[in-house]
Amino acid sequence: MTEVTPLPRHVAIIMDGNGRWAKKNKIKIALGHRTGVEALRAIIRESSDIGIEALSLYAFSTENWKRDPSEVEALMGLLLEFFTSEIDELDEKNVCIRILGDKDGMPQKQRLALINAEERTKNNTGLKLNIAINYGGRAELVRAARSLAAKAAAGKIKPEDITEKTLSDELYTRGLPDVDLLIRTSGEMRLSNFLLYQCAYAEFLFPTVLWPDFSLEDYHQALEAFAHRDRRYGGRNS
Ligand code: IPE
Ligand code: IPE
Ligand code: MG
Numbered sequence: 303m304t305e306v307t308p309l310p311r312h313v314a315i316i317m318d319g320n321g322r323w324a325k326k327n328k329i330k331i332a333l334g335h336r337t338g339v340e341a342l343r344a345i346i347r348e349s350s351d352i353g354i355e356a357l358s359l360y361a362f363s364t365e366n367w368k369r370d371p372s373e374v375e376a377l378m379g380l381l382l383e384f385f386t387s388e389i390d391e392l393d394e395k396n397v398c399i400r401i402l403g404d405k406d407g408m409p410q411k412q413r414l415a416l417i418n419a420e421e422r423t424k425n426n427t428g429l430k431l432n433i434a435i436n437y438g439g440r441a442e443l444v445r446a447a448r449s450l451a452a453k454a455a456a457g458k459i460k461p462e463d464i465t466e467k468t469l470s471d472e473l474y475t476r477g478l479p480d481v482d483l484l485i486r487t488s489g490e491m492r493l494s495n496f497l498l499y500q501c502a503y504a505e506f507l508f509p510t511v512l513w514p515d516f517s518l519e520d521y522h523q524a525l526e527a528f529a530h531r532d533r534r535y536g537g538r539n540s
Contacts, residue, residue: 305352306525310482312356313349314504316496317342319488319512326512332376337514339380343388348518349429350395356430356478358402360496364438378412381435385415389422396428402474403437430478437474439498446472475500483528487513505531 317338324334342359349357362377392399399419408416416435449472453459459468470476481497481504489510493501507524509516532539 306522306529308529309352309354309525310505310528311354311479312358312481312483312500313354314358314360314481314484314497314501315345316360316484316486316490316494317513317516318486318490318494320514322488323512323514331373332380334514335373335377335380339384341514341516342384344518345516345521346392346397346429346431347395348521349431350397354429356432358432358434358475358481358497360434360437360494362403362435362437363495364404364436364441365495378409382412382415385412385419389419392419392431393423393426396426397423397431398426398428399423400430400432400474402432402434402442404441405436407436432475432478434496437496439493439495442473443499470499473499480504483507483524485509485524487511487516503533503535505533 320334320338321331322334323337324331327334346357346359361381366377367374399422401416401420405413405416412435446469450459450464450468454461454464475497478500480502481500484493484497484501484504485507486492487509489508491506491508497504505528507527509520509524511517511520
């Protein structure tokens with residue numbers, strides 16, 4: 303495939319549409335999610351191969367616990383399976399995994415698998431792969447506010463020491479560039495509580511394809527579209 307420039311440094315994806323894909327294909331929802339994992343594996347590999355710096359994937363939101371227990375269970379099973387079966391290859395590919403979200407609120411087995419994936423790949427210098435699990439953008443901001451308030455109450459910082467930098471250092475995405483490109487599949491045009499702070503100047507794309515059908519070609523089309531966006535950040539590009 304032809305090379306697209308400029309490439310976004312940080313791509314975020316809301317992988318949506320597994321349920322509708324299952325319905326359309328008259329199969330169980332769990333199989334829709336399983337097929338979604340296949341799409342995700344391909345996108346991770348491709349991102350690593352083409353040199354994307356950071357990729358953030360929305361896998362499970364703090365609101366997704368509201369779903370039917372059998373669906374939540376299927377998703378938890380797939381998560382565990384993913385981290386067990388993929389970790390060797392990802393580590394070999396020099397991918398550095400970071401979990402965005404509250405690991406402590408996860409079932410024990412999954413929690414340990416997430417901690418292990420982070421620990422094992424923490425010194426890797428390739429693709430920064432962020433997987434948002436039990437993640438909510440508002441919860442992330444509340445957590446950051448609490449941490450800064452605790453530091454202020456302990457006399458470690460003064461209110462005026464709180465800046466965009468010190469605030470973003472309290473987020474799960476600490477040290478990563480802001481999101482450049484946000485892709486949400488399935489045609490829904492909303493953020494659903496994903497990376498609220500980090501998407502301040504992101505470019506948005508809402509392809510109608512359902513996530514399990516999202517192909518490398520769709521990904522390249524998105525990167526191509528991004529390359530043609532005129533990013534102004536409030537200024538003028540003459
Ligand atoms: C996204 O697919 C995957 C998760 C939320 C885990 P959905 O399951 O939300 O798919 P739709 O929106 O019902 O089609
Ligand atoms: C967002 O999708 C969460 C993930 C893709 C993991 P949802 O399907 O949960 O979002 P809503 O409910 O349509 O806003
Ligand atoms: Mg959905």
